[in-house]
Amino acid sequence: MGSSYRAPLDDMRFALYDVLGAETLFAQLGFTDATRDVVDAILDEGARFNENVLAPLNEIGDRVGCTYDKATGDVRTPPGFREAYAKFVEGGWSGLVSPVEFGGQGMPHLAGLPLKEMIDAANLAWGNFPLLSHGATEALVHHGEAWQREVFLKPIVDGRWTGTMCLTESHCGTDLGLLKTRAEPQADGTYSITGTKIFITAGEHDFTDNIVHLVLARLPDAPAGVKGISLFIVPKMQVSRDGVVGQRNAVRCGALEHKMGIHGSATCVINFDGAQGYLIGAPNKGLIAMFTMMNTARLAVGLQGLGLSDRAYQNALRYARERLQMRSLSGPKAPDKPADPIIVHPDVRRMLLTCKALIEGGRVLGYHAASLVDITSHSTDEAQRTEADALLGFVTPIVKACLTEWGVECTYHAMQCFGGHGYIAEHGMEQLARDARITTLYEGTTGIQALDLVGRKIMQQQGVGLRVFLGMIDAFCREHASNEAMAEFTGPLRELANDWQALTMQVGQRAVGNAEEVGAASYDYLFYSGYAALAYWWARSVAAADASDRPAAFKQAKRDTARFYFARVLPRTKAHAAMIASGAGPVMAMAADAFGD
Template sequence: MSSYRAPLSDMRFVLFDVLGAEALFARLGFTDATRDIVDAVLEEGARFTETVLAPLNRGGDATGCSYDPATGTVTTPPGFKEAYAQYVDGGWAGLVSPVELGGQGLPQAAGVPLKEMIDAANLAWGNFPLLSHGATEALLHHGAPWQQEAFLKPIIAGRWTGTMCLTEPQCGTDLGLLKTRAEPQPDGSHAITGTKIFITAGEHDFTDNIVHLVLARLPDAPAGSKGISLFIVPKTKVGRDGAMGARNAVRCGALEHKMGIHGSATCVMNFDGAQGWLIGAPNKGLAAMFTMMNTARLAVGLQGLGLADRAWQNALRYARERLQMRALSGAKFPDKPADPIIVHPDVRRMLLTQKALVEGGRALGYHAALLVDIVGHGADAAEREQADALLGFLTPIVKACLTEWGVECTYHALQCFGGHGYIAEHGMEQLARDARITTLYEGTTGIQALDLMGRKIMQSQGAGLRVFLQMIEDFCRANAGSPALAEFVEPLRAKAAEWQALTMTIGQRAVADADEVGAAAYDYLFYSGYVALAYWWARSVAAADASAHPEAFKDAKRQTARFYFARLLPRTLAHKAAIESGGGSLLALEADRFDA
């Protein structure tokens, strides 16, 4: 059975030593987010996730959620509902929500470590509050005052949960194809009719009410994505005065049978003239949807990080304990019948790959959360604009890379266990199964690649990339004379120049052939992710050297950074070669000849 301990030391290192979060929180006006307060949040979050959520992970996978077709109700695995009650009693539901709406008002970046802990401890359980956070952001930015009072406050308090109802059987990424209808009613509400699929936490037994945010079309809506509106559709009707009424005409029609996250309720939701309230202006639902989606994409990136960290912890423990053969260079533990497998180079390759991707990915993901705080609370308009451009650029990288690296790390961990990883006893196969979904929901890896290349580079003319490249240049210039950082600074500077040139090459090709954007997108995404991680590893070494951490900690950071630059950053060479080959080989074979 796998175990989990929150990596508090590295979380603190990233937040305070690498990112300087304490000073930034103060500058942004988060006067309560002192280091003492954040430390207390981390400690208590670790206790809750390690002792309450983690023990439920394996049982939740084995039991799963159950569905009663007679009533349309869903029962979550044993202990899940009680854990949610503890979550609410602990004040976690409103940790980063505004005080005026009942939250605790801490910055997003202070809540990110808790999110990582929850996902590592019990990903399936963590999906229930995850969607509430997305609904909170949509209502916070787009909801009318009465909607915030009637719907948002109970979600922030944890008394209700939220969902995102976007996908339909014929409509996934292409929302312009959705068919759900919204008919205006005399009381100002709308009757919502249609079917949504893959709805996380669409039905459960945690709370009395569930607030569904549903994309639908008005009768006079224009075709395509320009004709989408967003509606609040509660499980139990709620009036403008906040009073709860009768059961609404929305019902869970089935539970999906899935590869992993069995403890998470993934529902088919049927709306049969259900009462809904329009959020924002008619036909402008896409903007509110992207508010939810971008929030969820960053959150799902953290899911990949959390699973990777838990898998790595268990693989490291096993590699230190498992005795098999002798080291090729001679016995390292002659007093034992064999050496632990951590002495073997290939096992070290897998362990160091996990360590490098987890610890570097933590800096990447936490930095994105800090940008959310700057966008929302920065005093300077130019600073907010720059942070917003960088956040938009980094969001698909965080989502796609952290989740794909999560899959890689969980499989490396399983491989470290050998056959013992494939069986259920040690919990590695569950982590590998659970990790797979993170690359799919809230936009597949391919969709993230198209978003990065098409919208964040081509349409936005690389505004966010320019900000990131300037960050790299500033760091390299500031440390140009440092002998301790020379081994990282020069390769990083060279990669930044190559990144810029590669981007221009793709842009020039796309002028002649738009398909070049799609052909380059996947490799460009990962090229970008590996260079971004190189920057954060160089920053981490510099921060460790300047910190009061023990020498062993500093040495581990430096040695892991060396491994990253020597063994993982060269992956960019393959991605660069693929990009430079162009789209010809991808598009030459006719569709009807694939099976020829």
Template sequence: MSTYKAPLADMRFVLFDVLGAEAQFQRLGYTDATRDVLDAVLEEGARFNETVLAPLNAIGDQIGCSHDKATGAVTTPPGFKQAYTQFVEGGWSGLTAEIKFGGQGLPHAAGVPLKEMIDAANLAWGNFPLLSHGATEALLHHGEEWQQEVFLKPLVEGRWTGTMCLTEPHCGTDLGLLKTKAEPQADGSYSISGTKIFITAGEHDLTDNIIHLVLARLPDAPAGSKGISLFIVPKIKVARDGSIGEANAVRCGSLEHKMGIHGSATCVMNFDGAQGYLIGQPHKGLMAMFTMMNTARLAVGLQGLGLSDRALQNALRYSRDRLQMRALSGAKFPELPADPIIVHPDVRRMLLTCKALVEGGRVMGYDAALQVDIAHASGDEKERADADALIGFMTPIVKACLTEWGVECTYHALQCFGGHGYIAEHGMEQLARDARITTLYEGTTGIQALDLLGRKVMQLQGAGLRVMLEKIERFCADNEGNAAVAEFIGPLRAKAGEWQQLTMAVGKRAAANPDEVGAAAYDYLMYSGYVSLAYWWARSVAASEASSQSARFKTGKRETARFYFARLLPRSQAHAITIGASVETLTGLDAEAFDV
């Protein structure tokens, strides 16, 4: 069975030494977010995840959720409900929510380490409260005052959970094709009818009520995505005054049988004239839903990070204990019958790859969350605008790269176990199976790539990219004479310049043929991820050398950064070459000729 220990030392390093989060929080007006408070959150979060959630991970995978076809009820795996009760009683559900709605009012970035711990400890369980945060954000930014008063407080408190109901059997990414209908009623509510699939936590036994946020079409809706509206549809009817009514006409038709995350209820939801309330303006539902979706995309990126870290922890433990052969250069542990496999270069390659992607990815993911706080609370208009542009630019990178690297790291970690990694009792194959979904839901890697290059770069004229390049140049200029990072400054500057040139080249080709965007998007996304990580590794080394961390810690950061720049950053060159390849290399083969 795999185990989990929250990496508190590195989490603290990222928050306080690299990002300067405590000073940032105070500057932004989060006066309660002191070091003492944040340390307490980390310590208690670690205790809850290590002792309550982590032991349930294998149980959830083995037993899964069950569905009663007669009633539509879904029962979660043993222990899940009790764990959720402890989660709510501990106040974790409202950690970063506004105080006026029952939250604790801490900054968004203060909740990110807890999110990473949950994902590493028990990803499937973590999906139940996951979308409640997204639903809260959608209602906070787009809901009417009465909707916020009635629905936000129980969501923040964790008494209710939320869902995001987009996908239908015939449409996933192309939401303009959706068919779910919303008919206006005399009392101002709407009758919602249709079927939604792949609904995470659509039905469960953890709470008394579930608040579905549902995309549907009004009778006068224009065709396509411009005719979509968003509705609140509770499992149990809720009146405008907050009073609870009878069961709504919404029911779980079945559970999906999945490759992984067996403990997470992935539901087919049938709405049969269910009572709902319009959120925001008619036909503007996609805008409100994207508020929820962007929050969820950053959260899914953290899922990839959490799984990678747990996989690395277990692979490292095994590699130190497993004896097999001697080092090629001679016995390293002559007192033992064989050397631990960690002495072998190829095992070290896999472990260091995971370490570099996990620790670098942690800084990248945590900074994205900090930018959310800056965009929300900074008193400087330009700083808010820059942070908002950077969030938009980095969201598809964080989501796609941390999850793609999550798949890579869980497979590397499994490989370290050899054949034992393929055996269920070690828990490594579960991590690999669970990781696979993270590249798919909340928008596949291909969709993130199109969002990054097509929208964030081309349509928005690279506003977020400019902010990122300015950050890189500022760091390089500030560290010109810093011997600790001198070896990284030149390569980082060169990559930043190449990034800019590649972007301009793609833009020029796309002006002649829009298909060039789709052809280059994936490689542009991954290139952007590797260069971004180079920046964060250089900053990590600078921060560690300037900190009071131990010599061993500093050596770990410096040597891992060297490994990253020497062995992982060169991957960006392959992506750069592929970005320059003509779209004809993808379109030259007729669809009918694929099977010839």
């Protein structure tokens, strides 16, 4: 049977148009082709592709997975995956948000994000293939030479080739300063790349004839640590500077990783044995280009958590309406049936409403981050660009960590609604739970996002992004100061903003005396920030719904969900604040050898 998926187009449009004002934003930024009619067509056609092409392949992708030919190093994707990619390219989806000068359609990132969410919900494993191409595109656009963009970028944008990010080594994950892959300069201006990379998503497959690997490596005279990392283009098939494709490069898939989930995604060990490559950017400056890929990917992975949450919620909601078990505590609600549907039971409603609140609030949070990408890239107002860039840096670790951790929570809630039927494979819920787990790990674990938020965005950058966010909250509360219908949200939100600011100062002051306070507080501070941010977007959503011409039932559902969020989810901030207040002592006091054998 498996799980099913329907794109939540009504709520996507609400987030885009009613809450975020996408039409006005696109016009201000000069996206003259991104009219409402065009964006609506993207949504409608994207829904058809995902519901009819990708979603039906989700189960077989999990069950069959990718297969590896040890003799040749070739990888075959699950049945139907390759054909779906051909339809994806034929539909023009591969270059939707890429620059026009490189063959793309030049749509805003915000206009493309709903399609990304649909892909992740319909078939997360398949979606990893174009995701990595998008990361490679961003790196080449911002850091590649003109000839590199011409030769490598255009085939990626039009879908003829795909891209990867080759960062991780077996001894070197988060700490990239430890990497050992070598790059030797050659007389013809190329480099000979030697080393082994692991966990390489889409590292080998049968979608395209060529794969463009972006590889971190060290030059012979490179300084130690992260200051000695360079980035290289290493294609599967050798490509000359004038674009002529030559013989097979010395790049080979050495194995496929055996994983908990996303079985349809090719996660490869890639061996480089003197492979021909080209330097991107300046020597020893590869970390800058890497972060261009990584930051783009972190927002994208956050959307993976959102997409999985929504698919799981849809199926749990359908099941809760159909499954008959026991009677309501306050008396029968379906007296003509032998039992009531389980949606009448408070605990089932608690799980469903938690999912609904995190999904719909998280959708606006994630979409807003995409709008900041568009502003930083296309606004002609320098002050607006600077402010958006600071806010984007602040919300990126929140989007990545919170949406993925909430994805784990929501898929487990949804599976729980099915009871024992959720644990068996028939309904497809356990696959969603397994697939969700990786999203908290790749592109920087939740702990790394927390350290980035507190260590870099709060301490090093003195909380400039937080100040922008607090300013947004203040402006919203002032705007609705005389709106009695909004008082139940603006009052707690104003108080929350004050507490958020005080908590930030508390963490900063403690860190001055003990650097371990940063690491001890970071996880709880990140989730405090995530729940606070969602409170703001839920208040904004209620105000936007009230001001819209949407049906009364839609408006009431927004208000009811926001009330649930403020009453039953937002109080989690109290626990996080209490744990931060306990300081680093309880975390760091125990000696390492006292943990046990």
